[in-house]
Amino acid sequence: MPQDLNIREARKDDLPALVAMFAADALGGHGDTTDPEAFPDYVRAFVAIEASPDQTLYVAERRGEVVGTFQTMVTTSLTGRGSSAMIIEAVQTRADMRGQGVGGLMIEFAIAEAKGRGIGRVALTSNAVRKDAHRFYERLGFKPSHLGFKMALK
Template sequence: MQGSAITIRKAREQDVAAVVAILASDDIGGHGDTTDEAARADYLHAFRTLEQAPRETLYVAECDGEIVGTFQTLLTTTLTGRGATSMIVEAVQTRPDMRGRGIGGQMIGFCLEEARRLGLRQVQLTSNAARTDAHRFYERLGFAKSHFGFKYKLK
């Protein structure tokens, strides 16, 4: 895989297990993702819901036929900014054994190009406060810290 080309494409249902394996390998996020077969139906339901959402897309980064990264985008239009539409990028993850090879930069570059193509106002994302390496990565790509995020957990 060293030096192999990365392809970014919309995820397909057969990619779900590989995407979940990447998400489950995240030891910082604390989302409780698991490769346990008992959770498969939950992930398939979520994938099918995303697949039907016209403004949400789950993507994968593929190298030599293997899924090596994933991210999700959401287009949101607000009245602020004179009704501008922005792209929100979520769940950016690279397979642990493939980190440091530029895959994350290619995934974010894909998002930026897609946002430009669509004439969007901005691309925004949030990152867990504990992910200091990710913060440096996003700043290196030109993102600026601009807001504080808050969450209210219901489950």
């Protein structure tokens, strides 16, 4: 595990590294691109995330370089007697850093943040084709519990 890893809230100047990481992900299927014409879309999303009291975008940084990222969202529901949950989303480790403990440290950080806020449950989703990621999350203690559905509206 990298001892020199720093996890911090993302800054706008991290966006080029984050966009490059997402665009390099062949399995994600999100249409991410490093095309400069698309950059304003990422800036717009960053501004919305940064303004939300219930969302936080993080980066994992090693020797001054962004090597990973994840986002957390806190939701409160009437179910569970008004319980809150932290959703961990958009977990990505730079391809050359996979297998070095970056992802595990990011997830541990998110779990610690949830516990520190008194949140009793964390949840995440993973693309059905990411079998390695599923094994990774299960090793960290996550249990597959729900079947997810989505609908593209564009």
